[in-house]
Amino acid sequence: MLSFVRILPIALTVALFASQAEAGDFSGWGAIVVAGDDHAHSGAISPVFDNARRDLAAALAKLGVAPGNILQFSVQPGQFPAERVEQSDPGTVASRLWDLSNRTSAGCFLYFTSHGSPDGIVLGDQTFSPAKMKQIVANACDDRPTVVVVSACYSGVFVPALAAPNRLVLTAARPDRTSFGCGESDRYTFFDSCFLQSLQANRDFPDLAQAVRACVAAREKKEQVEYPSEPQLAVGQLAARDLPHWK
DSSP states (O other), X not given: OOTTEEEOOTTSOXXXXXXXXXXXXXXXXXXXXXXXXXXXXXXXXXXXXXXXXXHHHHHHHHHTOOGXXXXXXXXXXXXXXXXTEEEOSHHHHHHHHXXXXXXXXXXXXXXXXXXXXXXXXXXXXXXXXXXXXXXXXXXXXXXXXXXXXXXXXXXXGGHXXXXXXXXXXXXXXXXXXXXXXXXXTOSSOHHHHHHHHHHTTSSBHHHHHHHHHXXXXXXXXXXXXXXXXXXXXXXXXXXHHHOOBXX
16 A cells, blocks of 8 residues: 555646755765666667666766766676676666665665566566565665656556655556557657656656656657556655755
C-alpha cells in the first residue's frame, strides 16, 4: 500500500509539487546513468541507449553534479575509451553505486535506459528486477533525497517497489504498456528525448517529470501510437519537500 506517495495522473497541476527547498547545490550528489543494451527493437545494433547515456551525463554536469560523481555504464564500455564508461550489469552497477554513496553526502540520481519486460529492465544479458533495484537503491541511498528514472517498456512495474517518502520515481511506461523510439535510426527513445529536452527548461524534478510526461504524450499522439505508453510518476512527501531546484 503506497500511502506515503502520490501516484499522479498526467492532468494534475505541477503546482501540487511546489518544493520548499532552497535553490540546490548538486555538487554533493551522486549520479549513475545506465545504458542496458546496444540493440534496437529489431535486434540490430543501435547506439540509441548509449546516446542518451552520454548526453544525460553531460546534462547532469551542467546542472552542477560534479563530473567525478557521475558514473556511466554500457554493455560495450570498450567502445567508449574516452568516456570512463563501466560494464553495465547488475553486480557492477550495485557495487559502484555503493562506492559512490560512500564518497558523496547529498542526494542520489539514477537513470536506466534499455529494453524492458514485465519482469524488469535489461542490463546486458540479465534482467534487473524491481526487487533487486529496490535493494540496491535502499542500500546505497538510504534516506537521502533520491530520483530514480527507468526508461524502458513496462517500466511501471518498478513504481510499487521503489516508491518511498524520500524518492521521486519516474518511468517511461505503464506496467502493461510498451514505450517507443528504440529503432535502428533513432537517436533517442521518445522518453529519453523528452527528458533531455525538458531538463534545462524546468526548475525542479517534479516540474521536469510532468513536462516529460506531457512531451511523451504529445510525441505519441503525433506518431499516432495506438496504445500510449503513459509514463508513471510517484512523488514521496519528503521528496516533494526536499528535492532541490536549479532555477
